[in-house]
Amino acid sequence: MTLPLPFPPRPALVNRRSLWLLLALLALLWSLAQAGVGQRDTVLINGGGWGQFGEFWRASLSPSLDPEFLGVMGQxxxxTLAYGVCGTTLSLILGLGGGIVTSTIWWQTVLPPSAQGWDWGRSLGLGVRGVLLLPRVIHELIWGxxxxxxxxxDPLVAVLAIALPFGAIVAKVFSEILDHTDPKPLHGLIQAGVPPLTAFLYGLLPQALPNLLSYAFYRFE
Known part of the structure; x- marks a missing residue:
């Protein structure tokens, strides 16, 4: 006869998740208060905009096919496509450099822990990650x-507004790809006396290249 499994203990009401949820709700309420939501003189819905909303949808059902208008839209x-391609290309270049210097395996290769236990590489890696966190949390419209x-x-404004935040995002993903790549060939080259930078270029990057290219094409998509 199989005994029924006991029910798992009920989690406490006050735990780490509930505290984070409470903090998020307080931040949301504070943001709404700062935006003036709930005040008597604040109008959330502008009734005068319904007419323009209807005109927009009626126009979308019968778009203009005038050659001059189509030429402007085509140009x-x-x-827009050129800005997107240039911005994405620059974000991949920035992301590759940022991904290398924020990966744990890079700092373990160029600055291994000392005999006294000082891990300067890990500290530098965390510092660089903190720096790249700022452009990632700011929206591209704000950058613009x-x-x-x-x-x-200047057209450079649009390119940089795309490249800076997405370059930081690419750097985060690239660093995770590098850290999850098999480090055995890299360690083997270092133990054989190969310089750390050369070992990193020939022992780790070729293995990670397919995943790096896959994510790069995803960004273009």
């Missing part, structure tokens, strides 16, 4: 507004 589409005030109306 604007090509410009900031760069617009610095560079003015």
């Amino acid at each position: 604007a589409t090509l410009v 507004l900031l760069l617009l005030n610095i560079l003015g109306l």
